[in-house]
Amino acid sequence: MTSFDQLQDVITREHQFEIQFICKFPKKSQLSASFEAQKRNYLFTEIPFGNFSYLFQFYDSSAFTKVINPNTYPVKVKLKDMIYMGIKVQSSLSNIRLFVESCRATPHDNPNDPIYYxxxxxxCTKDKTTKVxxxxxxxxxxxxxxxxxxGDYEQVPV
Known part of the structure; x- marks a missing residue:
């Protein structure tokens, strides 16, 4: 069951609805909303400039001092909790500059997914909760x- 305010909405930060019930299971289970980051570096090569790579990481706070270990991915968070991410370019070239033109989330690990946010x-930031x-x-x-x-999506690849 899914509820929504507007037909064109693709994300939510609110719990959709609440139904009280009692259920017993013979074993434990866990439900969560989570994020999954791209785990490997991208390597780009351009002959006149040399090599550089990007590193995308999750952090445990806005201090950006402690990286969340990629072995623990996907990162599990509650709706509306702040999540902290960073991208950096690694290169031996001194004149490399990073400009983040776009960032989108999709329900699958496919940046060309027709469903995206x-x-x-x-x-420019499009999400009202985003802080740079x-x-x-x-x-x-x-x-x-x-x-x-x-909808029925378990993770949010960014």
Missing amino acids: DIITNG YSGSLKEFQFGLQAFSFI
Whole structure:
């Protein structure tokens, strides 16, 4: 069962509805809304410039000092909890600059999924809960409230 306010909505930060019931299971189970990050680095090569790679990570707080271990992915969070992410470029080239033009979430690990939610578009935040933190010319740090896609989706790849 799924409820929604507007037909065009693709995400929610609210619990959809609540039905009280009692149920007993012979074993334990766990339900959660979670995020799953891309776990491997992307390597780009351009002959006149050399090599560089991007590293996308989750952090445990807005201090961006402790990286969440990728072995614990997917990161499990409650709806509306703040989640903190950062992307940085790694290169031996001194003149590399990072500009995050876009960031979107999809219900599957496919950036071209027809169902998506824009977080950043054309360098501007689109999600009202997104906060950009000071970084450097080679890194971008931001946080936003956790959400889930409306429908039967377990994770939110960013």
